Amino acid sequence: xxxxxxxxxxxxxxxxxxxxxxxxxxxxxxxxxxxxxxxxxxxxxxxxxxxxxxxxxxxxxxxxxxxxxxxxxxxxxxxxxxxxxxxxxxxxxxxxxxxxxxxxxxxxxxxxxx
Amino acid sequence: xxxxxxxxxxxxxxxxxxxxxxxxxxxxxxxxxxxxxxxxxxxxxxxxxxxxxxxxxxxxxxxxxxxxxxxxxxxxxxxxxxxxxxxxxxxxxxxxxxxxxxxxxxxxxxxxxxxx
Numbered sequence: 001x002x003x004x005x006x007x008x009x010x011x012x013x014x015x016x017x018x019x020x021x022x023x024x025x026x027x028x029x030x031x032x033x034x035x036x037x038x039x040x041x042x043x044x045x046x047x048x049x050x051x052x053x054x055x056x057x058x059x060x061x062x063x064x065x066x067x068x069x070x071x072x073x074x075x076x077x078x079x080x081x082x083x084x085x086x087x088x089x090x091x092x093x094x095x096x097x098x099x100x101x102x103x104x105x106x107x108x109x110x111x112x113x114x
Numbered sequence: 115x116x117x118x119x120x121x122x123x124x125x126x127x128x129x130x131x132x133x134x135x136x137x138x139x140x141x142x143x144x145x146x147x148x149x150x151x152x153x154x155x156x157x158x159x160x161x162x163x164x165x166x167x168x169x170x171x172x173x174x175x176x177x178x179x180x181x182x183x184x185x186x187x188x189x190x191x192x193x194x195x196x197x198x199x200x201x202x203x204x205x206x207x208x209x210x211x212x213x214x215x216x217x218x219x220x221x222x223x224x225x226x227x228x229x230x
Contacts, residue, residue, distance in 0.1 A: 046219075089157070100147060100162065101147065102157075
């Protein structure tokens with residue numbers, strides 16, 4: 001797969017721990033946010049999304065928190081498993097004429113140790 | 115989720131040549147998007163491929179270098195022209211799919227391009 005370890009922040013956790021991945025976004029006009037998981041050699045896989053009129057949304061083992069005041073997004077993964085090891089990206093969209101256009105964060109490498 | 119396929123999955127090309135990447139979506143969509151992911155980097159939007167009109171390019175990307183076709187509502191191609199080693203990247207296409215009340219962008223598996 002591609003090399004993703006040279007420029008990205010990393011997070012290492014033990015299996016079973018909870019993981020928190022953070023993201024600072026740049027555009028105060030962004031109203032839609034998505035978290036993606038990218039495994040080696042694959043395209044980004046949708047995990048969870050949230051609109052700006054919400055501050056929390058939960059999925060299966062994942063929770064996204066949005067703080068618009070400080071333009072911060074976080075992804076919480078409960079009971080992290082080795083299969084969660086991947087690069088995680090946040091993405092933002094400003095809607096309107098920018099419909100569908102995503103601006104990606106730098107990404108975080110999550111490594112889960114058995 | 116949307117099913118998006120890309121061809122080729124990877125290629126190794128010589129400098130100065132061109133490569134056309136294909137993207138197929140399993141349902142009709144108005145817009146498709148092309149992204150570039152340079153080694154060790156995040157994704158950057160190249161252009162929006164609109165059916166029936168010219169593609170719209172983001173700052174730093176031009177049609178002569180990355181011509182795009184969108185012949186119908188399920189298919190698009192991106193050509194990387196006159197390649198140099200700096201074009202070595204993963205090229206990804208995306209398309210929206212409604213998830214509940216939201217249009218979420220789903221991605222293809224990517225085309226891994228190496229230019230020698």
